[in-house]
Amino acid sequence: MSSALPEINWETLNPQINEIIEEYRGQPSALIEVLHRIQEIVGFLPRDVQIKIAEGLGVAQAEVYSVSSFYSHFSFKPKGKYKVCLCMGTACYVKGAPEILTALEKHMGIEAGDTTDDGMYSLESVRCLGACGLGPVMTINNEAHGLLKPDKALQSVKKCCKE
Numbered sequence: 291m292s293s294a295l296p297e298i299n300w301e302t303l304n305p306q307i308n309e310i311i312e313e314y315r316g317q318p319s320a321l322i323e324v325l326h327r328i329q330e331i332v333g334f335l336p337r338d339v340q341i342k343i344a345e346g347l348g349v350a351q352a353e354v355y356s357v358s359s360f361y362s363h364f365s366f367k368p369k370g371k372y373k374v375c376l377c378m379g380t381a382c383y384v385k386g387a388p389e390i391l392t393a394l395e396k397h398m399g400i401e402a403g404d405t406t407d408d409g410m411y412s413l414e415s416v417r418c419l420g421a422c423g424l425g426p427v428m429t430i431n432n433e434a435h436g437l438l439k440p441d442k443a444l445q446s447v448k449k450c451c452k453e
């Protein structure tokens with residue numbers, strides 16, 4: 291199966307990761323800040339990087355793992371080529387977002403918060419996207435799609451992926 295995952299250039303990223311860790315060496319209270327900054331440059335938090343962070347900040351590896359898994363913002367897998375974020379805020383929820391989520395999960399074969407094995411899709415459920423009047427709303431790589439029904443959401447995903 292071909293993969294849509296982007297190549298990760300560790301030669302470039304490792305010095306940047308080390309620099310961030312050095313900035314906070316021995317400061318366990320900076321864990322969330324460090325996780326944010328490193329995820330920003332890598333795109334996710336691989337196991338080797340979690341170990342480096344734990345050693346650098348002086349926290350247990352288990353703590354790095356538990357903090358990273360507690361916040362849905364952090365990811366252990368690279369994001370897919372198409373990042374689909376469905377709003378589950380109140381306005382979208384009452385207008386049918388849960389049915390749309392079920393349809394998207396079924397189509398992609400993953401649950402919200404996950405990425406398909408071929409690296410094509412990531413699916414996330416998020417809080418209010420600020421377009422409640424157009425609810426239910428989702429974004430596909432930051433492009434908004436509104437007034438969704440399950441069929442329309444699937445069509446939008448299929449159409450974007452063909453382009």
Ligand code: FES
Binds near residue numbers: 378
């Ligand atoms: S609740 Fe979905 S956009 Fe506001």
